Amino acid sequence: MQRLSLTLRQDNVPLDLISLIKTILAATKEISFRVSQAHMSGLMGSTLDENIQGEIQKKLDVVANELFKDILLESGFVKAISSEEEDTSVAGNAVGKYIVSFDPLDGSSNIDINSLIGTIFSIHEAPEHMDANNPDMFKQSGDKQVCLGYVLYGPATMLVMTTGSGTHFYVLDRTHGGYLLVHRNVKIPEDTQEFAINMSNQRFWQEPMQNYIGDLIAGEAGVRDKNFNMRWIAAMVGDIHRVLSRGGIFTYPTDSKNPNQPHKLRLMYEANPMSFLIEQAGGLAMTTTGRIMDIEPTSIHQRVEVIMGSKNEVETCLSYFK
Numbered sequence: 001m002q003r004l005s006l007t008l009r010q011d012n013v014p015l016d017l018i019s020l021i022k023t024i025l026a027a028t029k030e031i032s033f034r035v036s037q038a039h040m041s042g043l044m045g046s047t048l049d050e051n052i053q054g055e056i057q058k059k060l061d062v063v064a065n066e067l068f069k070d071i072l073l074e075s076g077f078v079k080a081i082s083s084e085e086e087d088t089s090v091a092g093n094a095v096g097k098y099i100v101s102f103d104p105l106d107g108s109s110n111i112d113i114n115s116l117i118g119t120i121f122s123i124h125e126a127p128e129h130m131d132a133n134n135p136d137m138f139k140q141s142g143d144k145q146v147c148l149g150y151v152l153y154g155p156a157t158m159l160v161m162t163t164g165s166g167t168h169f170y171v172l173d174r175t176h177g178g179y180l181l182v183h184r185n186v187k188i189p190e191d192t193q194e195f196a197i198n199m200s201n202q203r204f205w206q207e208p209m210q211n212y213i214g215d216l217i218a219g220e221a222g223v224r225d226k227n228f229n230m231r232w233i234a235a236m237v238g239d240i241h242r243v244l245s246r247g248g249i250f251t252y253p254t255d256s257k258n259p260n261q262p263h264k265l266r267l268m269y270e271a272n273p274m275s276f277l278i279e280q281a282g283g284l285a286m287t288t289t290g291r292i293m294d295i296e297p298t299s300i301h302q303r304v305e306v307i308m309g310s311k312n313e314v315e316t317c318l319s320y321f322k
């Protein structure tokens with residue numbers, strides 16, 4: 001099995017970007033270790049604080065965020081970082097070539113039940129003309145990401161990453177401490193019989209989404225003429241990993257549950273990096289009005305509706321909105 005650094009060299013990734021990727025991966029190895037030790041080191045449960053998103057932070061969220069942030073800022077490779085857990089961006093090296101957005105622990109509600117969680121990261125080039133303190137540096141579309149991925153802390157710690165030359169799966173080999181390539185150029189089947197959505201929000205969805213999901217549930221007895229299976233991990237990293245591994249459609253649609261917040265998922269920390277991985281694997285990543293990665297962000301904590309996965313199924317879903 002090939003080591004990660006060899007894959008990166010084969011894909012002609014610039015040396016300074018390889019150094020940054022290695023820095024990020026060093027942080028994920030440390031987080032993976034901390035997650036495995038959390039029960040024994042008093043890191044289960046919540047803090048009394050809320051993050052900028054108004055969500056109660058878990059102790060591990062805070063630890064993972066501090067770790068990731070410190071390692072990146074100390075590296076000198078980054079001009080600034082932006083985290084789901086920080087109020088605004090944090091300045092790094094004024095001449096750093098890159099900026100990094102990340103969700104240090106996606107799926108926090110799974111922490112206390114020892115279920116799937118992960119770290120998501122996204123790298124853009126830093127605009128040279130902007131000050132390191134300026135959060136506007138992060139207002140770049142998903143298309144401009146130069147490297148992104150996630151690390152899934154599951155039965156195996158897995159890295160799924162792309163630098164624009166295909167989506168690849170790696171697994172952390174604890175004997176030598178590095179990530180090894182296990183699947184190059186993952187491809188998502190175009191058709192699927194599996195969907196992922198939080199069904200408890202059904203009554204809050206727009207009518208076209210109600211109709212679409214209704215037809216999936218009707219299965220063979222309905223217009224789709226085939227049965228569908230449903231899965232919901234409550235961690236986008238886990239649900240997208242399944243879609244990348246065997247196909248499926250994943251959606252967190254617009255809803256009216258909280259009128260001030262029609263969307264749940266974050267554009268920069270969740271939707272954009274996952275969209276790039278899905279598209280590189282031959283799938284589609286859309287909102288009901290266009291491609292997710294075409295969106296020009298207006299704020300760093302922006303939220304967005306998400307419909308992604310197997311190409312033909314995403315197109316079928318979108319046809320209900322026409």
Ligand code: AFP
Nearest residue numbers: 105106107108109198234235236237
């Ligand atoms: P947290 O990381 O704040 O727990 O949120 C996870 C998430 O943003 C995403 O990973 C899941 O797909 C989604 O929320 C789960 O949402 P529900 O709470 O509706 O299940």
